[in-house]
Amino acid sequence: MTGNAPTRILLVTGMSGAGKSTVLRTLEDLGWEVVDNLPLLLLDRLMATALPDGSNERPLAIGIGAMTRGFDAEAIVRRIKKLSETHGHDIGTLFLDCAGGELERRYSETRRRHPLALDRPAPDGIARERELLAPIRRWANRLIDTTEMRANDLAAEIRRSFAGPGEGEPVVTILSFGFARGLPRNADLVFDMRFLRNPHWVPDLRPGTGQDEPVSAYVAGDPAYAEAMERIEGLLLMLIPRYRAEGKAYVTIAIGCTGGRHRSVHVAERLAKRLRGEGFSLTLAHRDLGAAPQDSLEGSPTDQSMDGNAAS
Template sequence: MNAHDRDGATVSTGTTADTTGEAAGIPELVIISGMSGAGRSTAAKCLEDLGWFVVDNLPPALIPTMVDLGARSQGNVARIAVVVDVRGRRFFDNLRESLADLAAKKVKRRVIFLEASDDALVRRFESVRRPHPLQGSGRIVDGIAAERDLLRELRGDADLVIDTSSLNVHELRAKMDAQFAGEEEPELRATVMSFGYKYGLPVDADLVVDCRFLPNPHWVPELRPFTGLNEEVSGYVFNQPGAKEFLDRYTELLQLIAAGYRREGKRYVTIAVGCTGGKHRSVAMSEKLAHRLVSEGVETVVVHRDMGRE
């Protein structure tokens, strides 16, 4: 994954998808932003390959103009992706005004934010021997800190946050494909991610579930080598007092939350399910929870972040 994007403003169009059959009108809009080195260019390239009209480094004040031009294309530009980053930092004051303008025009828009840990970003910049755009005469970490502060409000408003700290280019593309490759967008998409608390909380989690109240299969010698994907391990977990009841009650809670997300126009949610090591209890609970969400009509992806760790 590159630690920097291309210099200057560039415009490109995808060639692998045919949009001539899509209805004319106001185009769908995706705004890609996030930390420098977190994979904005990879995310944009993925959308380009899916047939989106991609504009790199467009000043936020010009986003409504770009959408208006797309609306005049008679359906030839039905989906636009705009990369907004710190190279246009003098225009960030105009971003909220532009988003309000888009909302008034009832433009269907989403904000995708690419995130990564400081350690991951430092490694990426050092590997390509490039300075951070905001470090000036300071260190790379100074530039990263300044950028986090600048983008904090935008991150909070994002519809989807993707943490790329442990992802390679192919894994990031797979995440983007999972979100955008479908012909029709569902009302709500969920990612259920199992994790181990000893490895830290997922930074892109919207909701966190703690399964450490259940007995740990790690202490059962015949179950220790397996994971929560194993039927015996899953059976052990859900035969414990409170396990099935917890799954039932939390599913009911998610139904309430999902209804609120839909009303607020939030289309993505990441549910992090944790246990100590991220191998047994959280994996079993994630699989059952994802199955429940699918049965409720929520398109769901399951990710086991720490299952392969020792």
């Protein structure tokens, strides 16, 4: 293995039906390079392959199992020892175990046949596989018993155990928009700011945007503004960590008003500042900020808005 080989290497193995696919998908979501069911004859070649500069920062997960071509648990243990001694890398081994009765239930529910018992009852294949895997189970430096776990529980455990700094964080986007031009297609959360008074109906404020101080001050002066912002910010501070814990990769928070130039822009700017202050990394975008102000989009001011406090 060359000097630019991966610095983090994990072999993922265990009982069929115990969650190997879930683990590999989760590691891939965390940014790992994942190789599954690689013929063992190619393992040495993979480990010795030179990588582009900087690629060694991306960890490598290799999925192996009893059905991997050339599988021999004792030979795998010897090969891991040799690779570790020869190349000086700490190669971790994660073994996924599960009680036989639970494995039988999973095979029964999915109507899949056990790969080692295609023409026999699943318990026969489970027993045979457990025997074949015994040497590598004894060798593994990490074991997870998934008997009582759902797929989401296992994925959360992998994220807790193997996510490096900055890995597993959702990509958070705060997007302002105008309802008159349609809802954003990929929004996860939508907050409607049309309950706030509308700067569009104040002639001096109409040409401006929510990024301008006079417009922001006008929006923030609405009697409902302070309490609404406090509640929305509190909700987001609670939800974003929950999305992260569930492994959600993208979270788009859409803030809307009628035209997408005043109220939604100001509120999006405020929310972005607050969330960044709480340590979240995010992207701020204004979809309709460049659109020209139009009375036909904003509707008509109400009879109670002679001073410009219009509801749009």
